[in-house]
Amino acid sequence: MNPTAAAVNPEHENLLELEAKYCSWGDTVHYAKELTMFQRSEGSFLYDDKGTQYLDLQMWYSAANFGYGNVRINSALKRQMDVLPQLACQYLHKEKIILATKLARKMEAIFGEKGRVHFNVGGASAVEDAWKVVRIHTKKIPAFSFMGGYHGRTFGATSLTSSYRYREQYGHFSDKANFIPYPYCFRCPYGKQRETCGMYCVQQFERLFETEYYGVSNKHGVSEFGAFFIEAVQGTGGYIVPPKDYFPGLKKILDAHKILLVDDEIQMGFYRTGKFMALENFGVKPDVVVMGKALTNGMNAISAIWAREELINPTVFPPGSTHSTFSSNTLGTAVALETVNLMEEEDFETRVTQRGAYFLQRLKALQKKYPEMGDVDGLGLALRVEMCQKDGYTPNRALVDAMMNIGLSGTLTTGGKSKGLILDVGGYYKNVFTMAPSLYISEQEVDTAIDLFEEAMQRGIAHTA
Ligand SMILES: Cc1ncc(COP(=O)(O)O)c(C=O)c1O
Structure with a gap:
């Protein structure tokens, strides 16, 4: 569990104890090493109970396409x-x-x-x-x-x-x-x-x-x-x-x-x-x-x-x-x-096609630097990054898990303040980031997503080396 969250919000620890005792674990909550408790959401972002901002590239598995808190x-x-x-x-x-x-x-x-x-x-x-x-x-x-x-x-x-x-x-x-x-x-x-x-x-x-x-x-x-x-x-x-x-x-x-x-x-x-x-x-x-x-x-x-x-x-x-x-x-x-x-x-066809193309192009540019990004593809704002070993093909689930947990820890520092990144994992070998950002994601937010993803990847590679 996140020690800073407990320090700032004493209720946090108590709630986790109750969760451990009274909530069924049959759903997917305990997939993650670190249990993050969210308190607020807006646009492309979730905020945990100590106020850390998480850029969400999952958007509730594409259920919240039109952004959190869409007025x-x-x-x-x-x-x-x-x-x-x-x-x-x-x-x-x-x-x-x-x-x-x-x-x-x-x-x-x-x-x-x-x-x-x-x-x-x-x-x-x-x-x-x-x-x-x-x-x-x-x-x-x-x-x-x-x-x-x-x-x-x-x-x-x-x-x-x-x-x-x-x-x-x-x-x-x-x-x-x-x-x-x-x-x-x-x-x-x-x-x-x-x-x-x-x-x-x-x-x-x-x-x-x-x-x-x-x-x-x-x-x-x-x-x-x-x-x-x-x-x-x-x-x-x-x-x-x-x-x-x-x-x-x-x-x-x-x-x-x-x-x-x-x-x-x-x-x-x-x-x-x-x-x-x-x-x-x-x-x-x-x-x-x-x-x-x-x-x-x-x-x-x-x-x-x-x-x-x-x-x-x-x-x-x-x-x-x-x-x-x-x-x-x-x-x-x-x-x-x-x-x-x-x-x-609203013209979502144009918006999503253009923003998706921009996001894909930025991911493909990143792929040139990191052979671990074996496959990068997408249609609109449904994007995939398949993480592999250095050969660019052998599935690398350990790296995906590490990156997902780093994103969820809310400790990414690109851009100064601590931030989190919500990444969803899918694929036949559980080595694919299935990215479904808000359909309203701005170009600037895509740039932030790329920076946070790169930082998580660098830390993940170091962690799993
Ligand atoms: C393609 C597809 N079909 C069906 C379902 C099941 O939907 P629900 O979880 O609302 O029962 C999902 C959920 O992720 C899905 O992605």
Whole structure:
């Protein structure tokens, strides 16, 4: 624990003792060596209980895309508190209807398909709603998803999530997905090089349907699988950006075998990649889209699915098909509606594309000095830095852990005063910094982020040498 924090704030130590005794440790808090207690947040920054400022490059895993304490979004919450803060979801309220309308119209504008929106609370629950819609339509239970994919921790969602770790203690309630290699070109699962591979991974997927003996279809090519759950840019898997022609190739095969495409945009949606939905970057139409996190800028959780009209109209998805008490809670819909209004009124596409390009260019310049930064890539403000040994390839998890903890210790000194840096770790080998800064991050804050990152890296390298 941080001794200075305890000295300045005597409550700190007492709270940690209570936490150790009464809080379950089953979540992810105790991943970090040092438990940091935050007190305040603003814009791109968190402040701990001794007032140290932390530049946040994680933004609650992309849930707080529009910055901490966004006055416009927060005001919508406060207004709704005074008017209609609670309402059972079996009754209607205006914000829910307008929110669904705006989301459905936006989907129609970007994907050219009419559809409807259904709300839930958390991301994993929405993933399961999407799966229900798929199963009703296709009458098929098995699904494809990607190696390295992450779709949440409920029983259903864990069976779509590739890591065995998430199922190991509990098993799963559904057939586990058939996990297909993601186009992770830096570490191609087939050992190919992007420049010469000829989209070998797409060809391999197509080959699965060549004969019934590959276990995915019958002898007429009829698939046993109802859907493929994808992340257009893989999130927890390490912010991996696929080659432009991957998804168009995949979609052709799915269409040929009547397999629905479920696009999980929970982490990458709402302009993280510079587009409203990440899949837009690849010119492919989904059948179902799953949304969460930044829809409410991380407040009053609301998740949602959008599905094509054919899949979700009231005849096929009638009243009571699924329900959750808090699904379209009025505080959440009011906040989400304001967030959607904000996205309509401001040009996030230009902002995120430009700022993302600047951040990426600064990271790539840093990479020239440090061979440990094996891969640097990104789309919009979804950025990845894959930390390696000096050979620039062998995963270096120890360095990532050291840097993450140094950032969290709040002891970086670049620019004078003690500062912290919030870094998120992901990737197949847990050696990737998955960077999701506020979409409002300024150029100056990017410069500060680069300085702090470099200092953390220098200290991390020295520490792990
Ligand atoms: C792509 C993706 N899908 C699903 C989820 C699960 O969402 P939740 O944690 O809200 O259940 C996440 C969470 O990180 C995610 O990134």
